[in-house]
Amino acid sequence: MSTPHQLSPIKQEPQVKQEPLSQPSVSLSYHAQPSIYQQQQPYANFSSTSTSSSTTGSLTSFQNLTSTANYNLPRHLMAMNMQHGAVSGASASTTNGTNSAAGSGAGTPVMASAHLSSNALSSAPPSPILNNSLQYHPNGANSQFGSNVNSNSNSGANSPYIQHQTYTQSPYQQQQQQHSYQHQNNGHPSDPSPSNYYSSSPPYGTHQQQQQQQQQQQGQHGSGNGSHVQFSSTAPSPMRQHQQSQYAPLVPPLSESQYAQYHQLLGSSAFSSTQSTPYHSNHTTPYSSMPGSPTREYQQLNEKQSAQKPKRRQVKNACVNCQKACKKCDEGRPCARCIKYGLTDTCVDSTRKVRKKGIKRGPYKRRPPPSQLGSASASTTPTMRNAVPGVVGYMSEPVTALNSPTQSHMLPFTSTAGAPLEFGYDTSGGPSGYSFHSQRVESSYTPPSYATSYSGSSVYAPSYSMS
DNA sequence: GACCTCGGACAGTCAAACAG
DNA sequence: TGTTTGACTGTCCGAGGTCT
Numbered sequence: 001m002s003t004p005h006q007l008s009p010i011k012q013e014p015q016v017k018q019e020p021l022s023q024p025s026v027s028l029s030y031h032a033q034p035s036i037y038q039q040q041q042p043y044a045n046f047s048s049t050s051t052s053s054s055t056t057g058s059l060t061s062f063q064n065l066t067s068t069a070n071y072n073l074p075r076h077l078m079a080m081n082m083q084h085g086a087v088s089g090a091s092a093s094t095t096n097g098t099n100s101a102a103g104s105g106a107g108t109p110v111m112a113s114a115h116l117s118s119n120a121l122s123s124a125p126p127s128p129i130l131n132n133s134l135q136y137h138p139n140g141a142n143s144q145f146g147s148n149v150n151s152n153s154n155s156g157a158n159s160p161y162i163q164h165q166t167y168t169q170s171p172y173q174q175q176q177q178q179h180s181y182q183h184q185n186n187g188h189p190s191d192p193s194p195s196n197y198y199s200s201s202p203p204y205g206t207h208q209q210q211q212q213q214q215q216q217q218q219g220q221h222g223s224g225n226g227s228h229v230q231f232s233s234t235a236p237s238p239m240r241q242h243q244q245s246q247y248a249p250l251v252p253p254l255s256e257s258q259y260a261q262y263h264q265l266l267g268s269s270a271f272s273s274t275q276s277t278p279y280h281s282n283h284t285t286p287y288s289s290m291p292g293s294p295t296r297e298y299q300q301l302n303e304k305q306s307a308q309k310p311k312r313r314q315v316k317n318a319c320v321n322c323q324k325a326c327k328k329c330d331e332g333r334p335c336a337r338c339i340k341y342g343l344t345d346t347c348v349d350s351t352r353k354v355r356k357k358g359i360k361r362g363p364y365k366r367r368p369p370p371s372q373l374g375s376a377s378a379s380t381t382p383t384m385r386n387a388v389p390g391v392v393g394y395m396s397e398p399v400t401a402l403n404s405p406t407q408s409h410m411l412p413f414t415s416t417a418g419a420p421l422e423f424g425y426d427t428s429g430g431p432s433g434y435s436f437h438s439q440r441v442e443s444s445y446t447p448p449s450y451a452t453s454y455s456g457s458s459v460y461a462p463s464y465s466m467s
Numbered sequence: 468g469a470c471c472t473c474g475g476a477c478a479g480t481c482a483a484a485c486a487g
Numbered sequence: 488t489g490t491t492t493g494a495c496t497g498t499c500c501g502a503g504g505t506c507t
Binding site: 326356360 | 470471472473474476477478479480481482483484485
Binding site for chain 1: 491492493494495496497498499500
C-alpha cells in the first residue's frame with residue numbers, strides 16, 4: 001500500500017546539483033580573515049536597500065586608521081598582496097567584469113582571483129571564495145539577501161540546491177565574514193586594518209581597465225615588475241602606487257623596517273604555505289590568538305565547519321531492510337544495500353504513519369517589531385554568548401549549526417521577507433571591550449526565532465526561546 | 468575487515484498559527 | 488490568502504560491539 005508520502009508528487013529536483021562544489025568549498029578558515037575586498041564592504045552592504053545603523057565597529061576602527069602604533073605588518077602585507085593580485089589577475093571570475101559596489105557585498109569574485117594570483121600566496125589552496133565565484137551571480141544577486149533569489153514558500157521549489165546555484169556564498173557566510181572581521185577590527189582598535197583602508201567598495205573597473213591602469217602606473221614610475229612586488233623606501237612600488245592612486249589617503253605607509261620584514265617573510269615563504277599563511281594560522285596572528293577573542297572563537301568555529309560535510313540527503317522512503325538497519329537507502333527497488341546483501345526480495349518501501357491532525361498548538365513565538373530591535377540589540381551586549389538567556393556555551397556550540405554550510409545557505413535568509421542582519425562589535429562596550437549588536441534592517445522581516453535561525457532546526461528552538 | 472546494532476542527530480513534511 | 492512556525496516522523500550517521 002502506498003502511503004501519503006508515496007503518493008505525493010515528487011518535487012522538482014534541480015538538474016544541476018552544486019552541492020559538492022559549493023558546500024565543501026566554503027572553507028571557513030579563510031573567512032576568519034576575509035579578503036580585503038570583503039573587508040572593503042562595510043557590512044551595511046548586507047542589504048541592497050542599504051542600512052543605516054549599527055556600524056559602530058567599522059566606524060570605530062576606521063577612525064583609528066591614522067594610528068600606526070599597533071600596526072600589523074602581516075595583515076597589511078596580505079592586503080597588499082591580495083590587492084595587487086586583484087589588480088593584476090582579476091579577470092574571469094566576474095561574469096560582467098565589474099565589481100558592483102552596490103551589490104557585491106562579501107566574497108567578490110575579483111577578490112578570489114586576487115587571492116590566487118598573488119605571488120606570495122601562490123601555493124595556498126584555492127580560495128573557497130573563488131569556487132564560489134565560479135558560480136557568481138552575474139547580476140550580483142547573491143548580495144541581495146532577502147529579495148529576489150530565495151523564495152521560501154514551503155513549496156519546495158527552492159531547494160537548497162537551487163539556492164546554492166544562485167547564492168554562491170550563503171548570506172550568512174558573507175555575514176559571518178563581515179562579522180568576523182568586525183571582531184578583528186575591534187579587537188585591535190588601533191590596527192589600521194585593510195578593511196578600513198577604503199571607505200567603500202573600490203572603483204574597480206574591468207580587468208582590462210585595471211590592467212591599463214596598472215600599466216600606466218608602472219610606466220609612469222618605471223618600477224613595475226610584472227606581478228612582483230618591489231619595495232623601495234624612496235620610490236613606492238607599483239603596487240603601492242596603485243593603491244595610493246586610488247586609496248592613498250587611507251593606506252598607511254610601511255616603514256623601512258616593515259618592508260624589510262616583508263621581504264624576510266617572503267623569503268622564508270611565510271606566505272607560501274597553508275600552514276604558515278596568516279590566513280590559516282591559529283596561533284601566530286594577533287587577531288586570532290587573543291584569549292577569549294571573538295575572532296578566535298570564530299576561527300575555531302570556522303575550522304570546525306570547514307570539516308563539515310555536505311548536507312545529508314535522505315530518501316523519502318527507505319526500504320524496510322534499510323529502515324530496520326538504520327542504514328542509508330536509495331530510491332531504487334531493490335536498493336543498493338539490499339542488492340549488496342542479497343535482500344532484494346524483501347526490499348520494499350516501508351510504511352509511514354499518517355500524520356496526526358487536530359493537534360492543538362500553543363501560540364507561536366513571533367519576532368518583535370523592528371522598532372524594538374534597537375533595544376534588543378542592546379540586550380545582546382556585551383557578547384553574543386550572553387544574548388540568549390539560559391543557553392550555556394551558546395557561542396561555541398550552537399553557532400556551529402548557525403554557521404553550518406549545510407544550513408546557513410538556507411537560513412535565516414531564505415525568506416522573501418528575510419532581511420539581513422547587521423552585526424557589529426562596538427569597542428566601547430562590554431567587559432572585554434567588545435559589544436555585539438545585531439539587528440534586522442528591513443522592517444518587513446518576520447524572522448523565525450533566533451533559535452531556528454541559528455540551529456537550522458526547530459529542534460533547538462525551545463532552548464533559545466526568549467519568551 | 469566486514470557486519471550488526473542502535474542512540475540520537477539530522478532532514479523533510481505539513482497542519483496550526485499568524486499577519487496583512 | 489499567503490507565510491511562518493514548530494511538532495512530528497522518518498532517515499541514517501557513526502560509535503561500539505561482534506563475528507569471521
